[in-house]
Amino acid sequence: MLEQVNLVKELADKHGRRRDSLIPILQGLMEEKNYLTDEAMVLVAKELDISAADVYGTASFYTFMDTDVRGKYVIRICKTISCSMKGKIDVLHTIEETLKIKVGETTSDKKFSLLETNCIGWCHKAPAMLINDTPYTELTPQKVTEILQEYMKL
C-alpha cells in the first residue's frame, strides 16, 4: 500500500496535479501493473483533488486502462476484419487452448490475460496481436504457440 502511495505521489510530482495530468498518471500506474486497482484510483483522486468516481469514469472509458484484474502479460489479439480474413480465429483458438482461458479471462497464476482489440494497424501483416507493448504479426497457430512458450518460461 505504502508503495502505491509513493508511486502515485511520484507520478503526480512528475506530471503535475492538474486535470490534464490525470491520464499520464493513470498510464504511469498501468506501466507498473497491468490494471488499475480501486485503491490506486482513490489515491489518484485524493492527489488531484477530484472525485474517485471521476477518476473511475475516465479510466473506464479507455480500453487500454483496465479496471479489472489483469495478468502480467496482457495479450490483445486484433479482431478487425483484415485479421479475421487471414485466419485470426485459428490463432485465437490456439491461444485459448494453450493457456486454457477464454477471451476476457486471466490465467489462475495471474500471468496471462487474453483480450480482443480493435484495429492495431497491422493489416498488411495480419493476423496480429500485442503482448503488453510488443506487436507480433503474421501469426499462425504454430507461431503463436512458440511465442507463448517463450513467455511461459519468463
Place this chain on the structure above:
Amino acid sequence: MSKYSMHLLVCGGTGCRASASDAIVENLKTELEAKGLSDTVQVIMTGCFGFCEKGPIVKVSPDNTFYVQVKPEDARKIVEEHVIKGRKVRELLYVDPKANEVIEDSKHMGFYKKQIRIALRNCGFINPEILDEYISRDGYLALGKALTEMTPEEVIKEIKASGLRGRGGAGFPTGLKWELSRQSQSDKKYVVCNADEGDPGAFMDRSILEGDPHSVLEAMAICGYCIGADTGLVYIRAEYPLAIQRLKVAISQAREYGLLGKDIFGTGFNFDIELKYGAGAFVCGEETALIHSMEGHRGEPTLKPPFPSVSGYLGKPTNVNNVETFANIPVILLKGSAWFSSIGTEKSKGTKVFALAGKINNVGLIEVPMGTTLREVIFEIGGGIKNGRKFKAVQTGGPSGGCLTEKHLDLPIDYESLVANGSMMGSGGMIVLDEDDCMVSIAKYFLDFTVEESCGKCSPCRIGNKRLYELLDKICKGNGVADDLTRLKNLGLVIKDTSLCGLGQSSPNPVLSTLENFMVEYTEHVHDKKCRAGECKALMTYSILEEHCVGCTACARACPVGAITGERKQLHVINPAICIKCGACLEKCKFDAVIVQ
C-alpha cells in the same frame, strides 16, 4: 552521404522488422566488414517502402535494384554477387505476377509506376532516426523559408492556394483552418497533430511517423508560426510503440539542432512539441473528443461550434491536423502551391495515401494522385485479387465509409466522388473483398466495431447502432423477415441525421451502402435463408454424401445433439431439424462425406 559509392537500404518499417530486418542489417554490415568495404558501401535502415507484401526489402542505390523477401542469410550473396561482382542476385528480384517477368528496377514495378510520393517522400529513403538525413533531403528548409522569407499570412495564402484538404477523412481545407486559428485572439494557442489512427485497415499515419517523423514536426512548427502558437502536441495512440519511440528521438534531435525550442533560426520564433498518449478509444480521432482526452477527461465529442480553432485545448484556440496533412506541408512551401494544385482533380488536390489490405496481392501503402481510378489502384498497383478470385467490392474509409463495387471501378477517387457514391475518403484504408466474403457479414462486422467504439454520449449512436447490429445478426442467423430490410434502412438514415459527431453520422454507411449495392444478398439471407459466400454458418445445411459414407459412425459419435443417425457400415443421415451446424461431423469425417451447402 557522398563518401559512399553505394547504399544498401534495408526497410526498417515495423512490418519488415517483425520479419528480421535487424538481422539483415547486421549480416550485411558483417559481410561488408569482412570484405573491407565498410567505407565504400553504407547500410541504412530506412522507413517503410510500402511494399510490405514482399518484405523484408533491400534496395540498392543508385541502381534501384529491388530485392524482396530477403532473409538474413542472403546478406552474403548480396555482398559477394551484387556489391563486389556487380551481378544482381536474380532469385531475390521481384517477379511480376502477371507477366511472370523478373523486374530489376523498382521504377518499372507496377506497384510503383503509378505512384507519386509526396507525403511518403522520405519513407524508405532515409534513416528516420538521423536528422542529418532528413536535412539532406531539404528537411527544415521549408521552415527556414517560412520564418525568414515569408509572413504568416503569405504562408497561409500559399497553403490555401495549394488546395490541400484534411487527410484525416473529412477533407476540410487546411489553409482555411489555419486562417481561422490565426484570426482567433488569445494569449496562448496550440498546434495539435492527430495521430490517433484507428480505422480498421489504415496504417499510413503509423508509417509516416515511423519513416519520416521530422516532416510532421517541421510542419507543426510552420503551423505554429502561422497561427501564432508556441506549443505543439502530438496525440498518438499507445498501440504504436515504434512510432512513439521514433517521435521521441526526432523531437530530442530537433531540439539539439535548435530546430525546436527558443529563437528558431535566430528569428525570435519559439516552438516546442510534446507527446500525449491515447489509451485505446477510436472516437478520440474526432477532434473535440481528442481535445477532451488530452485535457484528462473521457474522450467524448462535443457539438461544434465552437470549433477548436476558436476554443480548443484548455479553452484556447487549437489547430488540429492529421499526420498525413502535416507531411504534405513542407513540400508545398518548397515546390509551390501551383505545382501541388496541378496534381489531382478539380476539388481534391495533391495525392492520397491508401492502405491496401484484405484479399489483394500487394498489401501495403501506396500514394497516388487524387483522381486515380479504383481499377488502377486495385489491379495495377495492388496487383489484383489474391489466388485469382473474383473482385467483389472494396470497403473504403473504414467503418465510416461504404463499399464500392465493380461498377465503381472506373471512378476517379476524390473526396466528392466517394461521398457521391455512398462511401467516403476516411483516412484511406481500403479493404478488398472477393467472392468468398458475405456482404451482410461485412456490414455486421463494421457495426460491431462502431457499437464497441461509440462513446455512448448521444442516443442515436449508442442505441441505434446496437439495434442495427442486432438486426444484421438476426439476418445472418437466418431469422430475418422482409420488414427488417426496410427497418435497417430507415434506422440507418435516422442515425445519420441525428448523431452528434462524425462517428455516429457515418456509422450506418457500411449498412446503407451494402443495402444499396448488394440488396440481392440481403434478400437471399432473408427469403431463401441462403448465404452465397458460405460465411453465415446458420444458413448452411450439412448433409452426407451417399457415395463417400462408409458408415464408420465417427460423425454420429461427434454430433453433440444426436442429429445423425445410421447403422454401422450403413449410410448415415443428418436430421436438419436437430442439427445446430456446429461442424463437428465435418471435422471428424475422414472420407469427405460431409458436405456444407
